[in-house]
Amino acid sequence: MTETLTRDAHGVLVEPATLKIERLLPGPVDRVWSYLTDGELRRRWLAAGAMDLRVGAGFELVWRNDGLSEADDVRPESFREEERMTSRITEVDPPHRLSFTWMDDGEVTFELTPQGRDVLLTVVHRRLPDRAMSLCVAAGWHTHLDILVARLTDTAAPSFWSTWTRLQAEYDSRLPK
Template identity: 60%
Template structure:
């Protein structure tokens, strides 16, 4: 029996076009902050890319989702082996809050809140106005966070693309039309 505290793993639409997703992760908060801000650690669950922790600083994220798990699962048609995105840091309050621009959307905020020996990670992704975009991003965040949680606990994560495809179907049923 798993005795770890669990939050609802699914992201929810918290206001029009805003996705909020949370995880309770093994702390301390500085450890989770490192997995968000350090390129070598972030690439293990999300994307590589150096960041200077200063508001206004530019960065580039490089996704190679096929490398996140072994096996990776089958990448869906239309998804490249590598994806790049340039952005800027808009707010930084180490080790509790980081807000960044995110492509053509309203940006992403990472909030870290200590809860005993664990840390609540809340990700808020704003201005996802197009449902089809949300149906790609929600299962992506969900799967990336599942991989982060597994890595932090020393567990083997589910193949990325298999999990993403399963979760996309779940989110298609869960998200408002």
């Protein structure tokens, strides 16, 4: 996984309202797929919530970011201890592609591409409403994916809120104004 060390881990806006972020992860692809679709495994890096893997199925994501790392981070005042979002699956092609709605009009797609023993995970978040949300989402996906890498490699996860805060400032200087 030497590419993980050299690939820029930052997301980029590929269109004004579309963020793309990639990570090279240890495979196999079925293992990574389970971390996207199994609520208990997803809870360890992103958000809990059972999924019925069929197009049109609704589900709820439940974030408890305070519990994603060992550190006693200080949560920013603008966030609650628990966040919830109702979504609907818009595309599913196990174990390679999963898309679902995000809030009112956004959409997130996970694409898994085998690369030898590793798996390239590409996350595309579409229809970000404004720059402030783009900064929040970019820092969020980046932090959550760093935690996913830690879970898949059995290493210590970074502190969620301090990492997110640092990354939000980095994205502020990286994303177009």
